Amino acid sequence: MFLNKMKYYPAALLALTIYSCGKKDQQQQPTAPPAVQVTLTEVKTAEASYYDEYPGTVVPLNEIELRPQVTGFITGIHFKDGARVRKGQLLYTIDAQLYDANYDQAVANLNVQEANMARAQKDADRYHELEKNDAVAKQLVDNADAALEVAKRQVDAAKASIKASQTSVRYTKVTAPFDGIIGISQVKVGGPVSAGQTILNTVSTDNQLAVDFNVDQKEIYRFTSLMKSQKASDSTFSMKFGNEVYPVHGKIALIDRAVDPQTGSIKTRLVFPNKDNQLRAGMSGTVMILNNANAKSLLIPYKAVTEQLGEFFVYVAGDSSKVTQRKVTLGTAIGANIIIKEGLKEGEKIAVEGVQNLREGAVIQEGAPAQAGPPKKQ
Numbered sequence: 001m002f003l004n005k006m007k008y009y010p011a012a013l014l015a016l017t018i019y020s021c022g023k024k025d026q027q028q029q030p031t032a033p034p035a036v037q038v039t040l041t042e043v044k045t046a047e048a049s050y051y052d053e054y055p056g057t058v059v060p061l062n063e064i065e066l067r068p069q070v071t072g073f074i075t076g077i078h079f080k081d082g083a084r085v086r087k088g089q090l091l092y093t094i095d096a097q098l099y100d101a102n103y104d105q106a107v108a109n110l111n112v113q114e115a116n117m118a119r120a121q122k123d124a125d126r127y128h129e130l131e132k133n134d135a136v137a138k139q140l141v142d143n144a145d146a147a148l149e150v151a152k153r154q155v156d157a158a159k160a161s162i163k164a165s166q167t168s169v170r171y172t173k174v175t176a177p178f179d180g181i182i183g184i185s186q187v188k189v190g191g192p193v194s195a196g197q198t199i200l201n202t203v204s205t206d207n208q209l210a211v212d213f214n215v216d217q218k219e220i221y222r223f224t225s226l227m228k229s230q231k232a233s234d235s236t237f238s239m240k241f242g243n244e245v246y247p248v249h250g251k252i253a254l255i256d257r258a259v260d261p262q263t264g265s266i267k268t269r270l271v272f273p274n275k276d277n278q279l280r281a282g283m284s285g286t287v288m289i290l291n292n293a294n295a296k297s298l299l300i301p302y303k304a305v306t307e308q309l310g311e312f313f314v315y316v317a318g319d320s321s322k323v324t325q326r327k328v329t330l331g332t333a334i335g336a337n338i339i340i341k342e343g344l345k346e347g348e349k350i351a352v353e354g355v356q357n358l359r360e361g362a363v364i365q366e367g368a369p370a371q372a373g374p375p376k377k378q
Contacts, residue, residue, distance in 0.1 A: 035365035039353035040317055041304070043344050045296040050332045050339070056213035056239065056287040058279050060204035061271070062178060068193045068200060069171040070094055081184045085176040085203065092200055094193065096172035103165035110158035117151035124148045180205045209272055209279045210253065211239055213287045214265040220255065223268055226289075227252045237270050238288040246285075248273050291332070298340040302333060304352040314344065315351040315358045323351060325360045 076093040079085060124144040130136035176182070183202045187193060193200070215223060226236060230251055239246040250272040259266045270287065272279060305328070306313050312330050315323040331339030344350070351358060358364070 033363070035321065035363045036357045037354055037367050038315075038323075038351040038358070038364045040349045040364075040366050041301065041352045043298055043300055043340075043346055043348045043350060045346050046299050048291070048297045048299060048332075048334055048339060050291050050334055051238070051288040052291055052332065054213040054215065054287045054289070056211040056270075056285055058281055058283040058285070059210050059212055060180075060206065060281045061208055061210050062180070063202065063204035063281070064177055065202050066091065066174060066177075066200040067196055068092075068094060068174060068198055069195055070099065070168050071195045072096075072098070072172065072193065074187050074189050074191050074193060077185055077187075077189055079182055081182070083182060084206075085180060085182050087176055087178045089176045090173055091176055091182070092174040092187075094172040094174070096169055099165065099168040099172055103162065103169055106158065106161040106165045110155065110162055113151070113154040113158040117148070117155050120144070120148040120151040174200060176203055178203070178205065179207075204281055206274055206277060206279075206281075209274045209281065211250065211270045211272060211285070211287060212267055213270075214260075214263070215268050217259045217264050217266055220259075220266060223252065223255055227255065236290045238290075239270070239272060239285050240288060241283065241285040245288075246272065246278070248275075297331065298344055298346065299334070299337045300340055300344070300350060301352045302336055302338045304350050304355060305330070305338065306355060315355060315362075316344070317349040317351065317364065321363055321365065322361050323358055323364055325358075 072094040074092060075095050078090045078092070085091065124141075124147070127136055127141045127144040131138070131141050180203045183204075185201050186199050192198075230236065234251065235249050237250040237252060239250060250270040253269045253271045255269075256267040300314070304314050306315075312328050313325050314328055316326050318324050326343055328343030329341040331341045333339075351364065354364075
């Protein structure tokens with residue numbers, strides 16, 4: 001009897017062990033996280049009027065550095081720094097004594113060469129007369145003709161030397177190449193200057209000034225269309241400096257010939273009137289391009305966007321009540337909304353409330369997220 005009871009003990013113990021392990025495994029199974037309460041909104045298109053902004057630099061349409069074309073010493077400065085100058089106006093004079101002397105010497109040399117040519121001409125004529133009567137050798141006639149030809153060439157060289165001397169004398173006077181405004185003189189009276197090396201001053205036009213800025217190569221077609229369709233009273237192009245908007249609108253003048261392969265951008269130039277001289281070369285500002293008001297853009301609430309390491313994302317609702325994190329390219333902010341250039345399609349739903357609690361693949365439940373209350377008093 002006792003032996004029979006002992007036979008049942010191992011079986012009972014085994015059943016108890018299996019039951020305990022099963023219960024333990026059942027207790028260790030992870031439970032699914034609760035659904036995150038979010039508010040969803042549908043991505044829609046809307047007509048948006050706004051300005052695209054680009055950093056720009058004011059540059060003159062025409063600018064030149066004045067450099068002397070002869071070497072010498074400055075003997076006169078004939079303008080006031082920062083003054084407006086006219087084309088051909090005398091600006092600097094350089095000591096011309098040496099160049100005047102060279103000119104006088106060239107004139108004297110021409111007189112000598114012309115006298116030599118006259119003598120050679122007489123000799124040649126005389127030998128030709130003798131040749132008619134067979135009174136002179138043919139070789140002497142040829143020598144006379146050759147001497148006359150040499151004399152003529154020497155006269156031509158003397159005349160060229162005079163022109164060069166005249167040019168040097170003329171270059172001792174530096175004049176304005178065009179109407180514009182001149183800067184602060186870089187040299188003083190009595191200072192030495194070297195031909196082609198020393199910078200005397202800079203002259204630039206100022207009745208109109210250009211603004212250069214770079215646009216992405218993707219926008220070439222758009223700016224080409226804007227350039228073709230612009231009108232005299234066009235308000236598409238504006239410029240601001242800080243918070244101050246320049247009161248006159250500009251016009252697009254040109255798009256550069258090629259895209260910079262390093263940056264993928266192309267230089268574009270606007271031209272602005274500068275009647276009141278408020279624009280100065282070298283100023284930095286912001287170019288404002290009015291976007292086409294008839295074009296529809298994707299608009300979403302700005303608060304739906306999250307940023308990670310300089311990139312921007314939104315959470316898009318998908319199947320099985322789960323969200324997917326999607327990268328987007330932002331456009332211009334308009335009030336509480338922002339334009340999405342790339343990454344979303346019209347009709348998709350995105351989370352706008354409860355975004356801070358979401359992760360990739362999180363299960364969501366649409367509804368008002370719980371609001372954090374005020375901290376409890378201790």
